[in-house]
Amino acid sequence: MAKKWIYWFDELGADFNDLVGKKCANLGEMTKLGMRVPPGFAISVDGYEQFMEESGAGKEIQSYFHKNSAMMSQVGKQVEASREIRRIIESKSLPNEMAQELRHNYQTLCHQQGTPDMAVAVRSSGAVSMPGQMETYLNVRGNTELEGKVTQVWASAFTARAIAFRLEKKMDIAKAPIGVAVLKMVNAKCAGVVLTVLPTTGDLSKVVVEGNWGLGESVVSGEITPDQFIVDKTCGTCETTISQKTKMVCYGTLGTRVTRVPDELKCAPCLNPDELSEIVRIATDVETYFNVPQDMEWVIDRDQSFPANLYWVQARPAKYSKAKQDDSQYLADLMSRIFRM
Numbered sequence: 604m605a606k607k608w609i610y611w612f613d614e615l616g617a618d619f620n621d622l623v624g625k626k627c628a629n630l631g632e633m634t635k636l637g638m639r640v641p642p643g644f645a646i647s648v649d650g651y652e653q654f655m656e657e658s659g660a661g662k663e664i665q666s667y668f669h670k671n672s673a674m675m676s677q678v679g680k681q682v683e684a685s686r687e688i689r690r691i692i693e694s695k696s697l698p699n700e701m702a703q704e705l706r707h708n709y710q711t712l713c714h715q716q717g718t719p720d721m722a723v724a725v726r727s728s729g730a731v732s733m734p735g736q737m738e739t740y741l742n743v744r745g746n747t748e749l750e751g752k753v754t755q756v757w758a759s760a761f762t763a764r765a766i767a768f769r770l771e772k773k774m775d776i777a778k779a780p781i782g783v784a785v786l787k788m789v790n791a792k793c794a795g796v797v798l799t800v801l802p803t804t805g806d807l808s809k810v811v812v813e814g815n816w817g818l819g820e821s822v823v824s825g826e827i828t829p830d831q832f833i834v835d836k837t838c839g840t841c842e843t844t845i846s847q848k849t850k851m852v853c854y855g856t857l858g859t860r861v862t863r864v865p866d867e868l869k870c871a872p873c874l875n876p877d878e879l880s881e882i883v884r885i886a887t888d889v890e891t892y893f894n895v896p897q898d899m900e901w902v903i904d905r906d907q908s909f910p911a912n913l914y915w916v917q918a919r920p921a922k923y924s925k926a927k928q929d930d931s932q933y934l935a936d937l938m939s940r941i942f943r944m
Contacts, residue, residue: 608650608701609708612643612786623647624728624782629918636892638885639914641902642715643723643786644708648730650701651757651780658695664688664761668777675770678763685763692758697750705753706746709785716787720745722854724916725752727759728782737765737781741818741859742788748857749785756783788854789914792905793873794819795829797886799836800896802923807896810834810883814873816864817851819900819916826850826861830873834883841879845872878903881910889918896921 615623615631623631627645634640655661667687674680697705713721722744727737738759740752759765760779769776795814800807813829815821822829827850833842848864874882882901890897900917 606649606653608647608653609704610645610647612640612645615645621730622649622782624730624784625919626726626728626917627782627784628728630784630786630916633889633915633918636889638889639911641724641787641789641914641916643712643784645728646705646753646783646785648780648782650783654695654697654701654754654757657698657701660692660695663691665777667691675766675776678767681766681770682763685761685766688761689758692761693754695754697754702746702750705750709746709749712785712787722788723749723785724788725749725756726784726786727756728784729760730781737762739820741820742854742857744857753783753785757781786916789902789904789916790854790906791818791902792912793817794900794902795822795873797882797899797901798896798921798923799886799890800921800923801833802921805924808836810836810886812874812879812882814901815848815851816868816873817853817862818859819902820852820859821850821861823900832874832879834879836883836887839880843872845870848873874903877909878913881913885913885915893920896923898922 610623612631612634615628616635617628617632619631620628623645630640630645667684668675671680671684675684696702712723713719722742725740725743727739729737738756740755743749743752760781765779766776769779793814793816795812796819797810797812799810801809801811810833812832812834813822815827815829821827827848828846830846830848831844834840847869849869850861851864852859853862886897886899889899898919898921899915902914902916904912904914
């Protein structure tokens with residue numbers, strides 16, 4: 604009997620990290636918490652392994668790294684290896700049975716949502732967190748396009764940065780099993796991130812919300828200066844910085860495109876007070892649940908009414924600087940370091 608390799612989000616939870624990767628496991632956990640997560644499913648690392656074995660790509664990759672292992676510490680060789688390994692993977696079609704199963708699940712998702720060839724996002728989900736090192740594809744439609752993008756996400760586990768990361772961590776560079784999230788695209792009015800801590804100072808009393816019009820990729824990529832809202836968790840006061848937002852990411856015919864923000868929206872806040880309050884409320888609840896500051900991605904759907912239009916597509920522990928408790932603690936830490944020298 605073939606091993607199960609596709610899981611719906613409501614079948615998953617935080618303890619499925621090694622099976623489907625952090626992103627998919629977290630989407631499952633958020634679904635269990637009753638948060639609004641776009642409907643979808645996860646392709647497990649077993650799916651990756653099955654593809655690599657049945658397509659022959661795994662043997663070709665092992666052979667390539669065996670022949671070139673002595674030179675892999677060179678940056679130029681890592682770039683060359685990335686180009687060749689990605690070519691190998693992307694040249695392979697999904698084995699027939701795998702393709703049929705993927706199509707079946709995609710068509711089931713489309714049927715559930717009442718939309719033939721529905722637009723989906725195809726996102727990488729590594730068991731080991733490597734933010735920004737693997738690919739995401741948005742506005743993917745139809746069986747053929749979906750199959751190709753899943754293969755490209757698997758191939759993105761071999762970017763030059765990902766290869767360098769595995770070398771640094773003394774991991775097997777020829778093996779990079781990752782999960783893949785396939786989830787309904789939200790017709791985003793605006794999108795962005797929320798951190799339940801000030802990342803530069805470690806101030807745990809604040810929540811930082813950043814956003815822009817359109818899809819969230821413009822915020823996550825750092826291409827634009829987003830609106831910023833710093834909210835006090837206790838009293839709710841808000842320090843607001845509204846940026847002049849000139850560009851946003853929107854749907855294209857396939858994929859996405861960068862377009863100009865309409866003049867009337869350039870200097871308008873992308874969130875109203877109710878939307879901001881709901882984002883902060885949910886983010887702080889999730890922080891309490893996991894007992895650790897959170898870094899989360901939100902999207903507001905233009906086709907639905909508030910609050911049902913607020914969706915969550917990512918939640919992970921936030922990275923932030925440790926706050927100094929006070930000057931005496933700082934001096935004590937400093938003296939301790941001096942006396943250890």
